[in-house]
Structures are given as structure tokens and as C-alpha cells.
């Protein structure tokens with residue numbers, strides 16, 4: 001009951017964020033984005049044809065009205081049809097979001113799990129060669145550009161010059177085997193790049209917790225090191241860990257990985273977002289931006305509720 | 318001073334602890350030696366940074382490493398060498414034979430677990446109790462340290478308790494496995510005066526009940542006067558005097574100890590949060606003088622003091638020991654105490 005009340009209040013307080021994000025993005029779309037009018041017309045259009053297309057696109061309406069429409073669409077989650085293909089936006093999202101999820105989830109999960117494990121090792125063996133090796137590798141991983149990793153992995157694992165184990169690009173998934181073969185290289189590339197950042201972040205969180213007084217107390221009472229880590233240190237470190245993970249979820253769901261999807265030619269949300277930006281497909285952009293903002297508000301709510309579960313000092317107010 | 322033949326519970330010999338810092342290696346304790354006998358309460362006093370906490374931590378093998386390490390010396394507990402003892406052996410001693418309580422009751426307990434969870438862990442580990450038995454035993458201990466409604470308190474989190482209550486929980490936890498030695502590192506510094514007195518009284522009472530020795534680390538000479546039988550005075554990583562309470566307050570022999578006492582007229586009637594100020598500056602551990610570390614502040618310093626480090630006078634077990642080239646004379650025993 002307390003949680004329900006809190007959630008409702010929290011969701012209402014997220015409204016300004018949603019308004020702010022959508023407003024700014026909409027200004028950018030309308031005043032700085034590409035104009036679709038001429039793309040949809042044939043050669044040498046008549047002024048009547050131009051006017052007709054503009055009405056169709058809604059360009060003839062004043063900004064305020066268009067923004068109000070946007071908000072109404074957001075409230076009803078009905079964004080109409082894509083300006084480019086005429087496909088319904090919800091159908092488009094329903095088709096692409098699962099692809100993006102399937103594409104990014106393994107890398108996201110592995111990147112975080114391995115990051116936490118490596119960080120545990122580094123923190124446990126702090127200042128020894130184990131720690132130094134892990135952290136040096138992390139820095140190397142972080143300093144190589146994502147693009148180079150993608151291309152490098154494509155060559156090594158997928159091309160005929162390398163091992164040739166996986167398809168170079170594309171996404172024609174009909175079986176679980178197909179899925180693994182298409183997701184393998186993108187996952188390796190994401191993990192490779194994310195691991196450095198994650199390990200560094202989680203290590204610093206764990207090391208900070210390790211130097212706290214209560215950890216010294218636990219040691220003084222004979223807690224063995226493994227238990228010290230999984231009980232006394234990990235639970236106390238969960239707040240920053242939860243924050244990092246939950247807040248990356250909206251990005252993982254909605255934008256997928258723009259770079260990955262375009263490089264591997266995978267039809268996910270990242271790809272359609274990119275196309276929509278380039279072509280000025282406003283209905284799609286409005287949906288993607290609006291849903292991302294909503295997901296962020298939900299993520300915020302989720303983290304708050306999880307904080308409460310982890311740390312008894314936190315009350316939901 | 319009579320029980321010379323008693324064997325010490327804890328015997329620290331020539332202990333040297335160093336820390337690697339950015340500016341060089343710091344020697345936090347330099348050749349310190351002292352004994353603690355069963356059932357006695359010994360105070361360790363000295364200015365901030367003189368090595369009290371480090372000494373306490375070293376006994377439990379808890380010197381943060383890196384940057385710290387024990388470079389030399391020996392720590393014998395019930396005849397067993399603790400320096401270099403394997404971690405898993407050391408863990409059986411921690412919280413069981415030797416317990417330590419810390420200065421910061423606000424942060425020393427884990428905020429995300431209940432008092433009961435933290436206490437039963439210790440009991441289950443060291444005494445092999447089931448969770449149920451451990452819980453009953455923990456409730457009993459909480460009652461012993463004077464926590465009202467212990468059966469209810471046990472399910473609370475540290476932040477729901479006052480500072481004094483938390484320190485009592487720490488004491489209950491420390492005593493739950495019936496240790497032979499309790500190291501209390503400024504257990505009352507963070508508490509208000511009334512709570513301070515209550516907590517100290519509790520420690521004294523339990524000390525008698527549990528037949529354990531207590532090492533009480535403190536800044537507060539008043540606390541030492543009230544609770545300890547003997548005091549070890551530290552200065553800059555070295556022990557300068559190790560003497561009975563009576564002698565410390567009536568006939569301090571080391572100029573530093575005398576300086577401390579001279580600057581507070583009614584020591585027994587007044588509580589002091591900090592040690593009284595003696596003119597002059599404590600030397601930096603990175604730039605120690607070649608001779609006596611107190612020389613720059615000492616009214617009795619001479620050539621010899623500036624050249625040669627005074628060593629602690631050897632002594633039988635409980636006799637007074639002092640590290641000074643020119644100590645104040647020992648008054649003949651008699652009206653002193």
C-alpha cells in the first residue's frame with residue numbers, strides 16, 4: 001500500500017521530466033530536422049500538391065497544436081503511421097523492440113555479470129598483480145574505439161580472412177541456433193567494450209565499501225573473506241550497482257545499440273531510430289523519444305523501490 | 318606488583334609496524350613491548366596518531382595491508398605466536414578469544430543487517446550454534462549489557478538505535494563468545510558524558526563477570542583513572558611509561574607523562590575528551606629526531622637525549638617501566654597510593 005501510493009506520487013513527479021524531454025526533442029525535430037515534404041512528392045510538384053502533403057504531414061498546424069497532439073499521442077500511446085513507410089508506429093516498434101532486446105540483452109547481462117566478477121577479484125586482490133592486470137586490461141579495453149572493436153571482431157570471427165565462424169552481418173533468425181550465430185559477434189564486441197567501464201566502476205564501488213568501518217568490524221569478528229564479500233560488502237554496494245544497471249535498461253530497450261545495429265545491419269529500434277532521424281520521420285521519433293522518457297521515469301521508480309528493499313535506512317517518502 | 322610469577326595472557330615484544338605512505342615509510346609503532354595479564358584492565362593513552370589503534374589492530378592481525386605491515390617483533394597470546402599466524406587460524410581467534418570494539422558506534426555496525434543477524438552470525442560461526450540457539454543467546458547477551466526489551470531490539474537495524482545502544486550492541490557482540498581479551502578502542506569517545514559513564518561501568522562489570530582482560534585505548538585520563546589498574550603511555554609510536562595507576566597519577570616518572578598530569582589539576586574529578594596540551598609539537602613520523610622523540614618538548618632534555626633513543630627499562634612483570642634517560646625519581650613506596 002505504501003509502495004503503491006509512493007509509486008503514484010513518483011510517477012506524477014516524473015511528468016515534468018517527460019514534458020521537458022519531449023518538448024526539447026520536438027523543437028529540434030520541427031525546426032532543425034529534415035523536411036519530408038519534397039521527399040514524398042514527385043518531380044515538379046504543383047503548389048496544391050505541396051500544400052496537400054504538408055496537411056497530410058501535419059506541417060500546416062502551428063507548433064503549439066502539434067506539440068499538444070504529441071502529448072495526446074503519448075498519453076494514448078498511439079503515434080499513428082510512419083511518414084516514410086506508412087506502417088503503424090506501434091507495429092513497427094513491436095517488430096523492432098524484441099530484436100533489439102534479443103540483440104543487446106546477452107551483452108548487457110554478460111557485461112555486467114563479468115564486470116562485477118572481475119571487480120570482485122580485483123577488489124579482493126587489491127594492489128596485487130591480479131588487480132593490476134585486471135585494471136590494466138580494463139583501461140586498454142576502454143581506450144579502443146567501439147568501431148575498431150566491431151570491425152576487428154567482424155574480421156576475426158566472421159570474415160573469410162579470419163575464423164569465419166559467424167555471419168558477418170544481418171539477422172535472419174529462424175531457430176535458436178541462428179540466434180546464437182547472429183548475436184555472437186555483436187555480443188562479444190559489446191562485452192569487450194562495456195567490460196572495461198563496468199569493471200572499473202564496480203571495483204571502485206566495492207573498494208569504497210571494503211574500507212568502511214563495518215567491514216573492519218566483520219573482520220574483527222572472524223568473518224571469512226568469501227562471506228565478507230558476498231554478505232557484508234556486496235549487499236552494501238547494491239545501491240550504486242542497481243542504479244547503474246536499472247538506468248541503462250531504457251537505453252538497452254529503446255535505442256538498442258545504434259552503432260551495432262547499423263554496422264551489423266540488424267533491424268532493431270536503433271536502426272529505425274537512426275533512419276527516422278535521417279529522414280525526419282516524426283511519428284517514429286516522437287514515439288521513441290517519448291517512450292524513452294517514460295522508461296526513465298519507470299526506472300527511477302524501480303530503483304527507489306529496490307533501494308528500499310536493500311537498505312533499511314531508506315524510507316519511501 | 319607482587320604477582321611476578323603470573324604468566325601473561327598477551328605478550329607483545331619489540332613490535333614494529335610500518336605503513337607505506339606516499340611520502341615514505343612511516344613507523345607507526347617502534348619496538349613496543351608490553352604484557353597484559355589475565356583479568357586486568359590496562360589503559361593505553363597517548364596523543365592522536367601515536368599508534369594506539371594500530372597496536373590494537375595488530376593483535377587481531379587487522380593492520381590494513383597494504384599499506385601496513387608488521388615488520389618485526391612478536392605478539393604472543395596464551396603462549397601462541399600471532400605474528401605470521403595463518404589467516405584461517407587467526408579467524409578462529411577473532412571475536413572468539415580476542416574481541417575488539419571500535420570507536421565509531423555509528424558506522425561500526427553494518428547498516429543493512431539487523432542487530433540480531435550480525436550477532437547470531439558470530440555465535441553460529443564460533444560456537445556452532447543453530448540460528449535459533451544463537452538468537453536466544455544473543456537476546457540474553459543484549460539483556461546483560463543493559464538493553465531494554467532485547468527480544469524486540471534484536472530485530473532492529475543499527476540506525477534505529479541510539480549511539481549508546483549501538484555501543485552496547487557492539488559490547489554484547491564482543492562478549493558473546495566469552496573472550497579472554499577485550500580490546501576497546503576509545504569505546505566511549507563518541508558518546509555523551511552520561512552514556513559514557515554507563516557504558517564504561519558496563520564494561521567494568523562484565524570484565525569481572527567474564528574473567529577477561531581489557532585493553533582500554535583512550536584519550537581520557539579520567540577514564541583511565543576510574544577503570545584501569547595499569548596504564549601504558551605512548552608517544553610517537555613508542556611506549557614511554559608502563560606503570561600502575563597509582564604511580565601514574567601520584568608519581569609519573571617520564572617527563573611526558575608528568576607533563577600530561579601537571580597540566581590537569583584535578584584529574585580524578587574531571588573528564589577530559591582530549592589529552593591536555595603540552596607546549597611544543599609532536600614530531601612528524603617521517604622526520605623523527607635521532608634521539609628521544611620527546612626531546613624538543615622536554616624540560617630535562619640534554620645532549621644524550623638528542624643522540625640516543627631511550628629504551629624501556631626492563632622490569633619484572635608488573636613493575637613500572639619507563640623509557641627516559643633522566644626520569645623523575647621514583648618515590649619510595651608508602652603514602653603514594
Ligand SMILES: Nc1ncnc2c1ncn2[C@@H]1O[C@H](COP(=O)(O)OP(=O)(O)OP(=O)(O)O)[C@@H](O)[C@H]1O
Pocket residue numbers: 336337338343344345363364365366367368369370371372381384385602
Ligand atoms: N591506514 C593507514 N595508512 C597509513 N598510515 C597509517 C594508517 N593507519 C595508521 N597509520 C599511521 O600510524 C600512525 C598511528 O595511527 P593510529 O591510528 O594507531 O593512531 P592513534 O593513536 O589511534 O590515534 P587516534 O587517537 O587519533 O585514534 C598514524 O600517525 C599514521 O601515520
Ligand code: SF4
Pocket residue numbers: 571572573609610611612613615616617618619622627640641642643644
Ligand atoms: S630521554 Fe631525555 S628528552 Fe627524552 S623524555 Fe627523558 S629526559 Fe626528556
Ligand SMILES: [Mg+2]
Pocket residue numbers: 369370371502
Ligand atoms: Mg585511534
